[in-house]
Amino acid sequence: MENKIRPKENYNVWLPLLLSLVMVAGMFIGFKLNSDVAGPSIKKVINNNSETRSSVDEVLNFIYAKYVDQVDQEEVIEDAIKTIVDELDPHSNYIPARYLRDINDSMDGNFEGIGVEYLVYKDTIIVLEVTKDGPSDKVGLLAGDKIIAVDDSTIAGLELRNNEIIDFLKGPKGSTVSVDVLRQNKPLNFQIKRDRIDLPSVDAAYMLNDDVAYIKINRFSSTTFREYMEAFEKMVKEDNAQHIVIDLRQNPGGLLKEATNILSQIFQEKGKLLVYTEGRTSKKIEYKTTGKNFFSVDKVAVLIDEGSASGSEILAGAIQDWDRGVLVGRRTFGKGLVQEQYPLKGGSALRLTVARYYIPSGRSIQKDYSDMDIYRNDYHERILSGELMEQDSFELIDTTIYYTAKKREVFAKSGIMPDIFVPIDKFYLDADRFTINEQIPIYVFEHLNKFKSNSPQDLKTFIKTEVVTDADYDEFWASIPETLRTDKNVHKDQIKLLIKSRLAKHFFGDDGMYKVLNNEDVSIQEALSAFENNSPLTLK
Numbered sequence: 333m334e335n336k337i338r339p340k341e342n343y344n345v346w347l348p349l350l351l352s353l354v355m356v357a358g359m360f361i362g363f364k365l366n367s368d369v370a371g372p373s374i375k376k377v378i379n380n381n382s383e384t385r386s387s388v389d390e391v392l393n394f395i396y397a398k399y400v401d402q403v404d405q406e407e408v409i410e411d412a413i414k415t416i417v418d419e420l421d422p423h424s425n426y427i428p429a430r431y432l433r434d435i436n437d438s439m440d441g442n443f444e445g446i447g448v449e450y451l452v453y454k455d456t457i458i459v460l461e462v463t464k465d466g467p468s469d470k471v472g473l474l475a476g477d478k479i480i481a482v483d484d485s486t487i488a489g490l491e492l493r494n495n496e497i498i499d500f501l502k503g504p505k506g507s508t509v510s511v512d513v514l515r516q517n518k519p520l521n522f523q524i525k526r527d528r529i530d531l532p533s534v535d536a537a538y539m540l541n542d543d544v545a546y547i548k549i550n551r552f553s554s555t556t557f558r559e560y561m562e563a564f565e566k567m568v569k570e571d572n573a574q575h576i577v578i579d580l581r582q583n584p585g586g587l588l589k590e591a592t593n594i595l596s597q598i599f600q601e602k603g604k605l606l607v608y609t610e611g612r613t614s615k616k617i618e619y620k621t622t623g624k625n626f627f628s629v630d631k632v633a634v635l636i637d638e639g640s641a642s643g644s645e646i647l648a649g650a651i652q653d654w655d656r657g658v659l660v661g662r663r664t665f666g667k668g669l670v671q672e673q674y675p676l677k678g679g680s681a682l683r684l685t686v687a688r689y690y691i692p693s694g695r696s697i698q699k700d701y702s703d704m705d706i707y708r709n710d711y712h713e714r715i716l717s718g719e720l721m722e723q724d725s726f727e728l729i730d731t732t733i734y735y736t737a738k739k740r741e742v743f744a745k746s747g748i749m750p751d752i753f754v755p756i757d758k759f760y761l762d763a764d765r766f767t768i769n770e771q772i773p774i775y776v777f778e779h780l781n782k783f784k785s786n787s788p789q790d791l792k793t794f795i796k797t798e799v800v801t802d803a804d805y806d807e808f809w810a811s812i813p814e815t816l817r818t819d820k821n822v823h824k825d826q827i828k829l830l831i832k833s834r835l836a837k838h839f840f841g842d843d844g845m846y847k848v849l850n851n852e853d854v855s856i857q858e859a860l861s862a863f864e865n866n867s868p869l870t871l872k
Contacts, residue, residue, distance in 0.1 A: 410680075421685050422701050422708070423669050429679030434498075438531060439587065441555035445502040446509065447529045448473065453774055456480075456488050457497060459513075460777070466529055471522045474515065481512035502526075530555070533586075536846035537563030540860065544631075545573035548846060552586030552643040557593040561626065564597075568627045575631035575870075577859050578647070581661060585642025588619070588670075588689075595650050596622045598629055598657075604692075606650045609670050611687030631870040632657030633859035636750055638711060638720070641665035649691035649748050655738040658862045658869040659750040660855045662720060666710075666747035668698030693734040695744035700729060715761060723753035738868075751869055752862065754855045759826040764816045768827065775808045776834045783835055791840045795851055798835065800828040 396405060413426045427435060437443035447466025451458045457479040462469045480488035482500040503509060503526045511522045533556040535548040545567040547560060567573040578594075585591075588607070595606050602623025610616040634648045636659055645664045651657045670687040688696050701707040718725035730745035743749065759765055776783070788794045805828055809820045829852060836844035850856050862870050 413682075417682070417684075418704075421669060422704065423667065423671055423683075424685045425671075425683045427673075427681045427683060432679060432681050438551070439553055440531075441533060441553035442528050442530050443502065444505045444526055445498075445529050446473075446511070446524045446526055448501070450479070450497070451773055451777060452497070453777070458777070460773070463529060467524050467527045468522070471524055473511070473513070473522055473524070477513040477515050477520075479511060479513050480519075481510075483510050532559060534559040534563055536843050537567065538843050538847060539567055539571045539573065540577060540850070540856065543572060543574040544860065544863065545571075545576045546579065546850065546856070547576065548579040549583055551583055552588075552590040554587060554590070556586070556590040560594055561597070564627060574628075575633075575863055576629055577633045577635065577856060579635045580640045580644040580648060581635050581637040581855070582639035583641070583644040584639065584665075585644055585667065588643060588646065591643040591647045592619045595647055597625055597627070598632055598651070599654070600625055600628075604654065607646045607689050607691055609687040609689045611670070611685075614670075614687040631863045633862060633870065634659050635855045635859065636661040636664050636748065637756075638662055638665060638714060638747075641667040645697055645748055646689065646691065649693075649695075649697065652742065652748060652751070653692040653695075653734075653736050655736050655740065655869060658752060658859065658867055659748065660752045660859050660862070661750045661754050662723075662756065663714075663726060663749050664697070664747040666697055666699030666745070668696040693736060693742060695732075695734045695742065697744055697747055699746045720756040720761065721758075722755070723749075752858050754858055757826060759823040762823065765823075767816060768812060768823075769830070771808070771812045772827070772830050772834050775811055776831060776838065778811075779804075779807070780835075780838060784839070787835070787839060791836070791844050791847060794836060794839065794844070795848055798832060800831045800835075804828075804831070 392408070395403060395408065410426070410428055417424050417426045434443075446468045447463030448459050448468050449461035449463075451460050459468075459473060459475055459477045459479065461475055462473050478488070480486065485500070487497070487500060501509065505527055506525065508523055508525050511524055513520050513522065531553065533549055533551050533553045535550050537545070537547045540546045545564060547563055549556060549560065564573065564576070576598075588609075592606050599606075599621045600623070602621055604621040606619045606621060608616055608618040632651060634651050634657060636644065636648050640648065640661075641664065645667065648659055648664065652659050668688050668690075669685045670689055671683045672686045674682045674684065676682055688698060690696050699707070699710070706713070714720050717727075726746075726749075728743055728746065730743065732744060734742050734744060736742055762768075787798055805820075805824060808827070808831060829849065833845045833848040836848040840847075
C-alpha cells in the first residue's frame with residue numbers, strides 16, 4: 333500500500349481492529365434475514381423495463397465518449413447507484429467492494445488479522461492490548477510496543493487514518509506480515525502469521541449482586557446467541573443467577589435470528605409470537621418462541637436508549653408487548669425496516685429494504701422518513717426538544733394506541749418508550765465530549781506506571797478504594813487542548829469516573845471497565861430497584 337500523508341487527526345483510540353467506522357455504519361444500516369425473498373424475479377423486472385435500461389446505457393455511453401473531461405467510469409456508476417438507492421429509504425444502501433469485507437466481518441463476528449488493540453499517539457502506533465492466544469500473542473508482541481514499520485513500509489511519523497492502518501495489519505488467514513517495533517527503545521522484528529480474530533458481541537457479563545446477572549451486547553452478529561448462552565450458563569452454574577439485566581444501549585442491531593434466539597430463552601412457552609416481517613413482495617414470516625429453555629430466568633430488565641435500533645428494538649419490544657420485563661432508559665432509535673443483502677458484480681453489494689417488521693402488539697416502530705434531513709438529524713432534534721432530559725418533552729407523532737398482554741397502552745412509529753425513564757448524563761450532550769474522551773486513554777497510558785504502583789491487585793478492592801484524585805484530574809485537564817478548557821468543573825465527576833474505568837480496563841479487562849462504570853449507572857440502579865420492589869413488569 334502506498335503511504336500517503338493525511339491531515340492530522342487528533343490522538344485517536346482504536347479498538348482491537350474490532351470495530352471500524354465502516355463496520356459501525358454497516359451495522360447501523362440494518363439487519364438481514366436468513367430467508368429467500370418472494371416476489372418477481374430480477375430478470376423479469378429488468379426485461380419489463382428494457383427501454384428505460386437502454387436509455388441509461390445510452391446516457392452513460394455518451395458521457396464516456398463525449399464528455400469534455402476524462403471521467404472515472406467506476407466512480408460515475410457508483411455515484412449513480414448511490415443516488416438511486418438514497419431516494420428509497422434511510423437504510424437501503426449500496427456497499428462498494430472496498431467496504432464490504434469489513435461489514436461482513438462484523439456480521440460474521442470475526443475478521444482476519446494480527447489481533448491487537450492499538451492507540452495512535454503523536455503519529456506513532458502503540459499496542460495497548462494483545463488478543464490472548466492470538467497471532468501477536470503467540471510471537472511475543474506486548475502492550476506498550478511501538479509499531480514503526482510493516483512489511484518494510486515505515487508507518488511511524490505518518491499521519492495515517494485508521495482504515496490505512498487496518499489495511500497494513502489485516503490480511504488473509506495464513507499470510508505472514510513482518511512487523512518492526514520499538515520496545516523500550518530497542519528495535520525488534522516479529523513475523524506474525526495472520527489468523528481469524530473473534531469480534532465479541534458480548535462486551536461484559538458478570539453478577540450485579542447475589543442473584544442478578546448482567547450482560548452487555550454491542551450488536552447481534554452470527555456469534556451473539558452462543559456468546560450470550562456461554563456467559564449466562566457460567567453465571568447460573570457458578571453464581572446461581574436467577575434474574576437478568578440485558579444492556580442494549582447503543583446496540584444498532586444486526587441479525588434477526590440471534591435476537592429471537594435470545595428471546596426464546598426468556599420466554600418459557602412455545603409458539604409465542606416475537607416478531608413478524610412483511611413487505612410488498614415478501615411474504616409474511618413469523619418468528620416464535622421455541623419452548624426450549626436451557627436455564628430458567630425469573631425477572632428481566634432491558635436497558636435501552638436512542639442508539640438501540642433494529643434487533644435491539646425487536647428484543648425490547650417483545651419483552652414490553654408481552655409484559656415479560658421492564659424497559660429502562662430512553663426512547664429507542666425507531667427502525668422497523670428489514671434489509672436483504674444482494675451480491676453484485678465486482679464484489680460490491682446492495683442492501684435493500686424488502687419488508688417491515690412488527691412486534692407482538694402489531695405495531696411497527698419505524699419512525700417517519702418522509703423528510704430525510706429530519707430523519708438524519710433526529711438525535712439533534714431530541715437534544716433541542718429536551719427529550720433526552722425529560723420524558724414529557726416527547727410529542728407523539730402517531731397516537732394510534734396498541735395494547736400489551738396486560739392491556740397497557742403503547743404507541744408506534746417513533747421507537748419504543750421505556751417503562752422507566754432515565755435522563756442522559758449531561759456530559760454526553762457536550763459537543764467537546766468526543767475530543768475529551770480521546771484524551772483519556774492517552775492520559776492513562778502516559779501515567780499508567782504511577783497508577784499501577786498504588787493500585788489494588790483485585791478488582792473488588794479497586795472499585796472500592798481506587799480514587800482518581802483532584803490532583804490527577806488537574807493533571808489530565810492540563811493535557812487537553814486549550815480550546816476545550818472552559819469550565820473544568822462542569823463534568824469533573826464523570827471524567828474522573830471515565831479515567832478510573834480506563835484504568836480498570838488496563839488492569840482487569842473489559843469486565844473491570846464495565847463494573848466501574850456500572851457501579852454508578854442510574855439505569856442499572858433503576859432496574860435493580862424494580863426487581864427489589866417487585867414491580868409488576870418484572871414478574872412472570
